[in-house]
Amino acid sequence: MTPSAEALSLEIRDVGVSFDGVRALDGVTLSAAAGRVTAVIGPNGAGKSTLLNCVSGLYRHSGDIRLGGVSLSTLAPHRRARFGLARTFQTPALVDELPAVDNAMLGAAAMARPEREHRLRQRAVELLDRFGVDAARDLPAGSLSHGDRRRVEIARALLPGPALLLLDEPAAGLDHDEAMGLLTAVLEICGTCVLVEHDVELVIKLAGHVVVLDTGRVLAEGPPAQVVNDQKVIDAYLGQEIPA
CATH class of the missing domain: 3.40.50.300 (P-loop containing nucleotide triphosphate hydrolases)
Structure with missing residues (x-):
């Protein structure tokens, strides 16, 4: 990681x-x-x-x-x-139509330096796998359980380090x-x-x-x-x- x-x-x-x-x-x-x-x-x-x-x-x-x-x-x-600075909220705020991995990649939006998409996706996948969302990472966020939605939000916050x-x-x-x-x-x-x-x-x-x-x-x-x-x-x- x-x-x-x-x-x-x-x-x-x-x-x-x-x-x-x-x-x-x-x-x-x-x-x-x-x-x-x-x-x-x-x-x-x-x-x-x-x-x-x-x-x-x-x-x-x-x-x-x-x-x-x-x-x-x-x-x-x-x-x-x-x-x-990065944060999460009491109620996870995700884009329900996007897959979990794409939601996690949104954490890179505020990064000062541009990075290639495949590298960001790799980092997002690593985080989701670590938090146990590997089986659901390609599913729309709106279909995930509350616990998995929270895990995705935390992965998004951690993506930029x-x-x-x-x-x-x-x-x-x-x-x-x-x-x-x-x-x-x-x-x-x-x-x-x-x-x-x-x-x-x-x-x-x-x-x-x-x-x-x-x-x-x-x-x-x-x-x-x-x-x-x-x-x-x-x-x-x-x-x-x-x-x-």
Whole structure:
């Protein structure tokens, strides 16, 4: 498998965003170290997906977002992608009429350098095979199961070898073992990863650092074992201690 681009650190400084007067993010500051998985957890409506939308350029925001020390805040989404950022969404967004392999190849659309189609197809096939979609790679994406659609979307995000991968609830619709196998394979390929996930047991196993959002603010952060036993986090989100 072609290795990822050089991993880059992500710095988010005092980021805020409002919708119709409601403060969805309020002074969020956090770091995602290069080559490490940083998980963002919290209750529904805490601002997790909003944060990823700010990082990827879908939402305008106050504050600053830097990748590898370079500010992304004034860049359009496609320019951030060319800088090495890739992401997935809570609900896989595929072109249903296209085969799975062609959907995966769309990940090359933002690549700065032209590449020959056969090489891109080879890389797409490698990724789909690795994620267990080899038997369905020539089928229309609209005919695939939810799990395979998610695998295709992740392959698309990984195709250009991103320096930063944003994963928005990648385990949704998968059982724990399926999600663990998929994400373990993903993390062997990508560089820096920011993972938004509700499966806290999965987070504990995969993340090196955990950030908890609540009502648009950072409630707690630190190593997984520390965070899941923080009484503030238990009260606001977990409801009970989780063995780490």
